[in-house]
Amino acid sequence: MTPPPEDPPSLIGEDDRDAAVQRLQEAYAEGHISHEEMDEGLDQVLTAKTHSELVSALASLPEQNxxxxxxxxxxxxxxxxxxxxxxxxxxxxxxxxxxxxxxxxxxxxxxxxxxxxxxxxxxxxxxxxxxxxxxxxxxxxxxxxxxxxxxxxxxxxxxxxxxxxxxxxxxxxxxxxxxx
Structure with a gap:
C-alpha cells in the first residue's frame, strides 16, 4: 500500500510577507530584538517561499500584544x-x-x-x-x-x-x- 501523497507546502503571498516584515520592524522598535536579529529575520522573511519558512523566521519574536x-x-x-x-x-x-x-x-x-x-x-x-x-x-x-x-x-x-x-x-x- 502506498502512503497518501503529502500536501504541497502552502506558498505565501505579498500580504503575508508584508505582515511578517511589519512584525519584525515592530519588535525591533519596541526593543524586543537587536538590529542584527532584525536584519537576519528580514533576510529570512524576504527569501521565504512557504508558510513554514515564514513561521520559523518569526518564531523567536514575543507574542503580539x-x-x-x-x-x-x-x-x-x-x-x-x-x-x-x-x-x-x-x-x-x-x-x-x-x-x-x-x-x-x-x-x-x-x-x-x-x-x-x-x-x-x-x-x-x-x-x-x-x-x-x-x-x-x-x-x-x-x-x-x-x-x-x-x-x-x-x-x-x-x-x-x-x-x-x-x-x-x-x-x-x-x-x-x-x-x-
Missing part, C-alpha cells in the same frame, strides 16, 4: 477624538448612525503602523492625519460614495503609516493631512 486594540462604538450620535490622545496599534470604530471625527494631528502615535477599521452604517466620517503620515485606503469598501482623499505629494520620512480598512455604508469618508 493583544492590548493594543481599542474599539469605539456608538449606535447614534457622534464619535469624536481630538487633541492629545494615545492612538492604539489597532483602532476599531463602529457607528450605526451618526458622525465620526478622528483627529490624529496632535495624537500620540507610538507605532510605525496604525490600523483603523471602520464599520459605519450611515453618516459622515472625517479623519485628520499627521502632516507626514502615509495613508493607505486599499482595504476600505464604500457602499455609496467614494472616499475623499488626495495623497500628499511629498511625505517626509519617518511618518506613521495609517491603514484604513472596513466598510462605509451610506456616507462619505473624508481624509486630510494636518496643515501644521
Amino acid at each position: 493583544a492590548g493594543t486594540t481599542s474599539t469605539i462604538a456608538a449606535v447614534s450620535g457622534r464619535i469624536k477624538r481630538r487633541g492629545t490622545w494615545r492612538v492604539p496599534r489597532v483602532l476599531k470604530v463602529e457607528s450605526a448612525f451618526g458622525r465620526v471625527h478622528l483627529d490624529l494631528s496632535r495624537a500620540v502615535i507610538e507605532h510605525p503602523v496604525v490600523d483603523i477599521e471602520l464599520r459605519i452604517g450611515t453618516g459622515k466620517a472625517k479623519i485628520t492625519v499627521p502632516r507626514d503620515a502615509i495613508v493607505d485606503v486599499e482595504g476600505l469598501r464604500n457602499g455609496w460614495k467614494d472616499t475623499l482623499y488626495r495623497a500628499r505629494r511629498r511625505s517626509g520620512p519617518g511618518g506613521p503609516r495609517i491603514r484604513i480598512s472596513g466598510a462605509m455604508g451610506f456616507g462619505r469618508l473624508k481624509i486630510r493631512h494636518a496643515r501644521r
Whole structure:
C-alpha cells in the first residue's frame, strides 16, 4: 500500500510577507530584538517561499500584544477624538448612525503602523492625519460614495503609516493631512 501523497507546502503571498516584515520592524522598535536579529529575520522573511519558512523566521519574536486594540462604538450620535490622545496599534470604530471625527494631528502615535477599521452604517466620517503620515485606503469598501482623499505629494520620512480598512455604508469618508 502506498502512503497518501503529502500536501504541497502552502506558498505565501505579498500580504503575508508584508505582515511578517511589519512584525519584525515592530519588535525591533519596541526593543524586543537587536538590529542584527532584525536584519537576519528580514533576510529570512524576504527569501521565504512557504508558510513554514515564514513561521520559523518569526518564531523567536514575543507574542503580539493583544492590548493594543481599542474599539469605539456608538449606535447614534457622534464619535469624536481630538487633541492629545494615545492612538492604539489597532483602532476599531463602529457607528450605526451618526458622525465620526478622528483627529490624529496632535495624537500620540507610538507605532510605525496604525490600523483603523471602520464599520459605519450611515453618516459622515472625517479623519485628520499627521502632516507626514502615509495613508493607505486599499482595504476600505464604500457602499455609496467614494472616499475623499488626495495623497500628499511629498511625505517626509519617518511618518506613521495609517491603514484604513472596513466598510462605509451610506456616507462619505473624508481624509486630510494636518496643515501644521
